[in-house]
Amino acid sequence: MQLTHGSLFSGIGGFDLAADFLGIQNKFHCEINPFGQKILKYYFPESESFSDITKTNFSKYANTIDILSGGFPCQPYSLNGKRKGKNDERHLWPAMLGTIRQVEPVFVVGENVFGLLNWSNGLVFEEVCVDLENIGYEVLPVLLPACGVGAPHRRDRIFFIAYNEGFRKKRIVEQNDSIDIDTNADGFGLSRRSQPGNLEKEGKVGKEFFEGLRGGDFWEGFPTESVVRSGNDGVPEKLDGIAVSKWQFESIKSFGNAIVPQIGIRLFDTIIHFLNQQQQ
Secondary structure (H helix, E strand, C coil): CCCEEEEECCCCCHHHHHHHHCCCEEEEEECCCHHHHHHHHHHCCCCEEECCHHHCCCHHHCCCCCEEEECCCCCCCCCCCCCCHHHCCCCCHHHHHHHHHHHCCCEEEEEEEHHHHCHHHHHHHHHHHHHHHHCCCEEEEEEECHHHHCCCCCCCEEEEEEECHHHHHHHHHHCCCCCCCCCCCCCCCCCCCCCCHHHHCCCCCCHHHHHHHHCCCCCCCCCCCCCCCCCCCCCCHHHHHHHCCHHHHHHHHHHHHCCCHHHHHHHHHHHHHHHHHHHC
16 A cells, blocks of 8 residues: 655645655645645646645545645744734644544644744644644654754754554555554554654665765755845845846745755655554
8 A cells, every 4th residue: 555645734845745755645735825836736746736724625535645744834933923823814733633633644744843832831832732632643743953864054843743543544444455554552652751762763764865865065055145135135125026036036935934855754754664664
């Protein structure tokens, strides 16, 4: 049975790219930004495309998705924003939770900024964990920086890795999978109160893999300063379209919101490693 993946708040497809790299089938993506939609439809034409998560019913994918990923909007909690949190209309964790209830994925991989940890003393951070635990998931949140996979910037991000044993067994039965991958009573061991040893298992994606992915000089010439923009650097507004095209502007914004795909690869490969162990 080939693993399947669906993504929410997909952006330009960081998680989708990671899934594709590992041979996981991308079934659908959901992104409201027109620029992101264009990128996703170009690179993942076989995936069903949705736009507004608050107006979409995903129940057609119930019990068909192994991994559901989503970087729910970070602006309400970002240290660089107004930090309105749950009072911000972009607080869309409830919408993602609703989709999880509809789809019942075996794994959930959520992502957000470091600021989620200290907004209102971690209120939403705890809410995410408790909401997932209340519907049967074991949850392990981890803080991972982009430099952890060799990128030349820190970019701390919190990832929620959640596993539902009941949904896995239900999916096996309904898909008539002939492979017996029953697990032990301890399950995945992803309780957020347990030791995070599972994520340290590299599986087939080890140091040599990432060295090859970076290609030695992969990051050579990577800009260390932002491009010149009006408002911050004194460039007249009328020159915006000349100095930075709309495509460039949307690209910069999208990259700023995106995850580093190599982190997604590491997380998804850990899931594959775990499932392979269960099959054995």
